[in-house]
Amino acid sequence: xxxxxxxxxxxxxxxxxxxxxxxxxxxxxxxxxxxxxxxxxxxxxxxxxxxxxxxxxxxxxxxxxxxxxxxxxxxxxxxxxxxxxxxxxxxxxxxxxxxxxxxxxxxxxxxxxxxxxxxxxxxxxxxxxxxxxxxxxxxxxxxxxxxxxxxxxxxxxxxxxxxxxxxxxxxxxxxxxxxxxxxxxxxxxxxxxxxxxxxxxxxxxxxxxxxxxxxxxxxxxxxxxxxxxxxxxxxxxxxxxxxxxxxxxxxxxxxxxxxxxxxxxxxxxxxxxxxxxxxxxxxxxxxxxxxxxxxxxxxxxxxxxxxxxxxxxxxxxxxxxxxxxxxxxxxxxxxxxxxxxxxxxxxxxxxxxxxxxxxxxxxxxxxxxxxxxxxxxxxxxxxxxxxxxxxxxxxxxxxxxxxxxxxxxxxxxxxxxxxxxxxxxxxxxxxxxxxxxxxxxxxxxxxxxxxxxxxxxxx
Numbered sequence: 001x002x003x004x005x006x007x008x009x010x011x012x013x014x015x016x017x018x019x020x021x022x023x024x025x026x027x028x029x030x031x032x033x034x035x036x037x038x039x040x041x042x043x044x045x046x047x048x049x050x051x052x053x054x055x056x057x058x059x060x061x062x063x064x065x066x067x068x069x070x071x072x073x074x075x076x077x078x079x080x081x082x083x084x085x086x087x088x089x090x091x092x093x094x095x096x097x098x099x100x101x102x103x104x105x106x107x108x109x110x111x112x113x114x115x116x117x118x119x120x121x122x123x124x125x126x127x128x129x130x131x132x133x134x135x136x137x138x139x140x141x142x143x144x145x146x147x148x149x150x151x152x153x154x155x156x157x158x159x160x161x162x163x164x165x166x167x168x169x170x171x172x173x174x175x176x177x178x179x180x181x182x183x184x185x186x187x188x189x190x191x192x193x194x195x196x197x198x199x200x201x202x203x204x205x206x207x208x209x210x211x212x213x214x215x216x217x218x219x220x221x222x223x224x225x226x227x228x229x230x231x232x233x234x235x236x237x238x239x240x241x242x243x244x245x246x247x248x249x250x251x252x253x254x255x256x257x258x259x260x261x262x263x264x265x266x267x268x269x270x271x272x273x274x275x276x277x278x279x280x281x282x283x284x285x286x287x288x289x290x291x292x293x294x295x296x297x298x299x300x301x302x303x304x305x306x307x308x309x310x311x312x313x314x315x316x317x318x319x320x321x322x323x324x325x326x327x328x329x330x331x332x333x334x335x336x337x338x339x340x341x342x343x344x345x346x347x348x349x350x351x352x353x354x355x356x357x358x359x360x361x362x363x364x365x366x367x368x369x370x371x372x373x374x375x376x377x378x379x380x381x382x383x384x385x386x387x388x389x390x391x392x393x394x395x396x397x398x399x400x401x402x403x404x405x406x407x408x409x410x411x412x413x414x415x416x417x418x419x420x421x422x423x424x425x426x427x428x429x430x431x432x433x434x435x436x437x438x439x440x441x442x443x444x445x446x447x448x449x450x451x452x453x454x455x456x457x458x459x
Contacts, residue, residue, distance in 0.1 A: 006231035006247065007184070011176035013250050014132045014163035019124040019440070022131055026251075026258040027440060030127045032412050033095055033134075035436050036265050037088045037106045038452070039412075041069050043269075043343065043419035044090035049200045053083040053207075064218060066117040067449040070423075077114040078214035081161075084110035085207030091343065092203070092325050093419075096272040097134075097263045098304075098375040101141040103153050105263055107206035108133035111161040111213055115168035116445040123442035125168060131260055133164040135250050138259035143245040150191045151241055154206040158187030161213035171221055181226025183216035188241050197314045198322035264378075265407050267400040268341045273305040274331040275399035277380035281335035284382055284394050291337050291358060293386050299328055300367040300381040302374040310364035317356070321346045329362040330355075332382060378402060423452075 004012070019027075044050055054068055057075045066080035067073075069087060074080075085107060088094050094106045109130055116126045137160035146155055162183040166176040193205050220226060231237045238244045251258040268278045277299055288294065301310055309315065310328040318324040324346035325331075333355055334345045349355055370379040381395040398405040407415075417429055424432065432451045435442075442448070 005177075005229040007177045007180040007229060008173075009247070010136060010159060010163055010180060011166070011173050013136070013252070014129075014167045015171075015173060015176060017128055017132050017167075017252060019128045021252055021254060022128065023254050023256065023258060026131050026260055027127055029258075029260045029263075030130045030134075031437055031439050032265065032409065033106050033130070033260065033263070034109060034439060035412055035416055035433065037094055037109045038069075038436070039416040039419045040089070040091055040094045040106075041084065041087040041452075042416070042423055043093060044087045044203075045070060045423075047087070047090040047203070049204050050083070050087045050090060053079075053086050053204075057083055064118045066114040067446075069449060069452050072453065077118050077218065078211045080117070081111045081114040081214045082204075082207045082211035084113065085210045086204050089206055090203035091269050092271055092322075093266050093269040095263050095265050097138050097141060097259070098272065098378065099138070099141040100143070100145040101147060101153050101156065102272075102304075103137055103141050103156065104206065105134045105137050105160070105260070107154070107157055107210065108137065108161050108164055110207070111210035112164040112168060113445065113448065114210075114214055115165040115217065117449065119169060120444045120446060121168050123439040123445055126442075126445045127440055129164040129167045131258055132167060133160040134260040134263065135258055136160040136163055138262065139248050139250060143247055144242040146242060147191050147194075149241070149243070152189040152191045152193050152205060154189050154193075154209045155187050155241065157206050157209045158183040158213055158216075161210045162217055165214050165217040166220075169217055169221055171217065175220045177228065178224065178226040179217045179220035181228045181230040182219055182224070183213050183226075184230040184237055185227045186212060186216075194308070194326075196312065197318070198320055198326055200320075200322065202322045262403055264399075264403065265401045265412065267407060267411075268331075269343055269346075270325045270331050270341060271309050273301070273309055273378060274328055274380075275401065276378050276396035277301065277305075277328060277382060278331050278335045278341050279399050280380060280382040280394040280396045281332045282339055282341075284384055284392055285336050285339040287392055288336065288384070288386075291354070293388065294336070294358065294361060294384055295387045296385045297332060297336065297358070297362045298383040298385075299332055299362060299364045300370060300383065301328065301364060302371040302379060303366050304374060305378075305380065306364055306366045316359055316362075318350060321350075324350055328364050329359045333358040333362055336384070373397065377404075
């Protein structure tokens with residue numbers, strides 16, 4: 001409709017979207033993302049920032065309340081989104097979307113879950129809000145790059161998470177526009193979060209955005225107005241953050257292809273640009289009898305891969321887990337040496353002298369041919385020169401988990417089982433997975449948190 005502000009357009013989209021409008025494929029992908037996200041929660045449960053977040057979460061017996069996964073008390077919905085969001089994100093194992101701006105759209109799920117708990121919304125409502133959040137965040141990522149201007153990708157999440165929360169908390173159109181204004185005016189986050197030696201905050205940044213989105217939505221529901229127009233204003237988002245852009249058409253019909261279909265589930269617990277490099281290195285490892293036979297390793301990649309995870313001295317000697325899983329040299333060397341990548345690759349293995357000696361043999365180069373394929377493909381080529389003079393090479397264009405090379409449902413389940421085996425006993429995993437696959441049948445999504453209170457107590 002002509003004359004609408006961007007905030008009004010986003011509000012109308014979210015509030016008008018209904019479960020009946022979603023394609024069967026979008027619904028199924030939403031459930032896959034929920035299962036994948038809870039797998040990441042179980043894997044990241046004991047991470048230092050997750051432990052810290054749970055320790056400082058306020059307990060509340062009144063007002064709007066939501067749960068932290070694995071805990072037996074309720075907290076404020078904004079803090080639930082924060083604590084659960086850290087667990088989803090910390091391992092860098094949750095899903096990804098790559099475009100002009102990258103994103104991890106499953107970061108929206110903790111915000112949606114917290115809002116859904118407050119009002120006791122149905123599984124259909126939760127799925128609809130998740131699909132809407134994916135649609136909005138990915139379309140924003142398609143519209144304009146933020147990292148080129150020094151802003152972090154979580155900045156766009158303020159809008160997607162706020163829409164999801166507004167849908168589930170039952171806000172009116174005007175209230176939703178105000179919530180977008182409040183969240184958007186406070187959303188810009190510095191890209192420094194992902195530069196140089198990375199800190200724990202890298203895994204907390206979107207969780208904080210989700211917390212702010214929930215808080216903004218609750219404020220608007222209580223009658224607090226927000227700055228407008230937050231995008232088009234004199235000191236608005238377009239002028240100071242993103243530059244002007246047009247938002248593509250948002251999917252709203254069963255026959256549409258929803259953006260959730262174009263997001264990628266990770267097969268390896270590392271930054272997404274490394275996924276095809278890891279896969280290629282694992283295949284090459286089967287051809288190398290002795291790692292000491294390697295004279296040199298060249299990783300040929302695309303510009304974004306080089307800039308984000310293939311350059312800077314800290315990538316060759318990372319001091320933190322967060323830097324290690326964002327290091328092409330570490331990922332490739334470990335995959336060549338071990339024939340696999342695991343969570344331990346980025347912790348105790350960082351001090352393995354044999355691994356570090358191999359890391360020193362790795363160089364990373366931008367390949368113009370591969371760069372032309374990005375972001376539609378995520379190509380990496382590994383070239384290994386042996387001391388014998390023999391050359392080995394492997395190139396992967398679409399890594400496992402890419403929409404053109406997707407994980408099967410069984411592989412998504414296997415990820416959940418592997419990361420959750422410390423928590424669930426016997427056949428409990430089967431029961432939880434069955435419930436999550438039937439998420440749309442839940443009358444009250446507070447049942448989701450109860451699923452994770454079962455099995456071995458989480459302390």
